[in-house]
Amino acid sequence: MSKVNNGLTAWETNAAFWDERMGDESNDFHRDLVRPHTEELLDIRQGDLVLDIACGNGNFSQRLAECGTRVIAFDYSAKMIELAKKRRANVLDKVDFHVCDATNYDEFLTLKQDEPFDKAVANMAIMDISDIEPLFKAVSLMMRTGGIFVFATHHPCFTYPSDDYFTSQIHQGEAIVGQPVLQNYYHRPIQQILNTAFRHDFVLSGFYEIPFPEQKTPIIMIVRLDKK
Numbered sequence: 092m093s094k095v096n097n098g099l100t101a102w103e104t105n106a107a108f109w110d111e112r113m114g115d116e117s118n119d120f121h122r123d124l125v126r127p128h129t130e131e132l133l134d135i136r137q138g139d140l141v142l143d144i145a146c147g148n149g150n151f152s153q154r155l156a157e158c159g160t161r162v163i164a165f166d167y168s169a170k171m172i173e174l175a176k177k178r179r180a181n182v183l184d185k186v187d188f189h190v191c192d193a194t195n196y197d198e199f200l201t202l203k204q205d206e207p208f209d210k211a212v213a214n215m216a217i218m219d220i221s222d223i224e225p226l227f228k229a230v231s232l233m234m235r236t237g238g239i240f241v242f243a244t245h246h247p248c249f250t251y252p253s254d255d256y257f258t259s260q261i262h263q264g265e266a267i268v269g270q271p272v273l274q275n276y277y278h279r280p281i282q283q284i285l286n287t288a289f290r291h292d293f294v295l296s297g298f299y300e301i302p303f304p305e306q307k308t309p310i311i312m313i314v315r316l317d318k319k
Contacts, residue, residue: 098167098219098221098274098275099167099168100272101272101273101274101275102166102167102168102170102171102274103168103169103170103171104271104272105270105271105272105274106168106170106171106174107170107174108267108269108270108271109147109148109171109267109270110147110148110171110174110175110178112267113147113148113150115150115178116150117150117151118267121150121151121214121215123304124301124303124310124311125214125215125243125301125311125313126151126154126214128243128299128301128313129212129214129241129243129313132239132241132297132299132313132314132315133210133212133239133241133315134210134239135155135158135160135210136159136160136209137158137159137160138159138160138161139159139160139161139209139210140160140161140163140204140206140207140208140209140210141155141160141161141162141163141208141209141210141211141212142162142163142164142165142202142208142210142211142212142230142233142234143155143162143163143164143165143186143211143212144165144193144211144212144213144216144226144230144242145165145166145167145193145213145214145216145219145220146164146165146166146172146175146188147166147171147175147214148171148174148175148178148179149164149175149176149178149179149186149188151212151214152164152175152179152182152186152188153179153181153182153186155186155212156182156185156186157182160185160210161185162185162186162187163187163189163202163204163208164186164187164188164189165188165189165190165191165193165202166188166190166191167190167191167192167193168190169190172188172189172190175188176188189201189202193216193220193223193225193226194220194221194222194225194226195225196225196228196229199225199226199229200229200232200233202229202233203232203233204233207233207234207235207238208230208233208234208235208238209234209235209238209239210238210239210240210241211230211234211238211239211240211241212240212241212242213226213240213241213242213243213244214242214243215243215244215245215266215311216242216244217242217244217284218244218245218250218276218277218278218279219274219275219276219277220277221261221275221277223279223284223287224287227287227288227290227291227293228291230291231291231292231293231318234318235318236318236319237317237318238317238318239296239315239316239317239318240288240293240315240316240317240318241297241313241314241315241316242313242314242316243311243312243313243314244284244311244312244314245276245278245310245311245312246300246309246310246311246312247278247279247280247281247284247312248281248309249308249309249310250276250278250310251278252276252278256280257280259277259278259279259280259283260277260278261275261276261277261278262275262276262278263275263276264276281312284314285314288316292318292319293316293317293318293319294316294317294319295314295315295316296315296316296317297313297314297315298312298313298314298315299312299313300312301313
């Protein structure tokens with residue numbers, strides 16, 4: 092498998108493969124490990140306006156729409172959004188897909204709606220984003236007081252690439268076996284992630300650590316933040 096240093100190039104290259112593997116219903120990892128506690132913490136209500144961050148091919152966007160929400164969904168990869176629009180054609184009246192760079196604060200703000208977001212969700216994306224400061228800043232600005240932001244990500248305590256947990260690091264890996272190229276992962280200690288959230292008026296209100304079946308060490312963490 093080849094390595095690609097540019098994050099966007101990797102996602103554009105992997106887009107069709109990811110769409111095929113995730114399909115209409117997502118894969119077992121997302122359905123069984125990510126989704127249950129994410130949905131619990133997100134507390135989806137009919138009529139919610141939800142921001143779906145790094146939406147991929149729109150699996151969770153469609154699920155949100157089917158629960159009666161209005162969804163603004165975006166991804167870094169234009170090819171991924173093209174595939175999402177095709178695969179989710181039946182919910183395009185409820186889901187508005189965009190191409191957006193989550194590390195570009197001004198570009199992120201173009202997703203702002205006439206009313207504030209009630210909820211935001213990022214399923215397995217924080218570790219894929221090179222700079223999370225603009226993301227937390229923009230989500231906070233666009234969210235109502237009391238709004239909920241839930242994100243699932245690799246558990247930093249158990250997935251860091253070297254013997255130095257406390258230093259932020261970039262490494263490359265394979266999220267789905269057989270994907271065309273490796274993708275960038277951005278390791279950050281938990282304190283860095285949470286302190287970024289706290290700087291932008293979020294408070295921690297829910298937390299899960301999820302292992303693979305039959306294992307005793309978590310592979311992901313799922314975090315709920317409430318907007319002050």
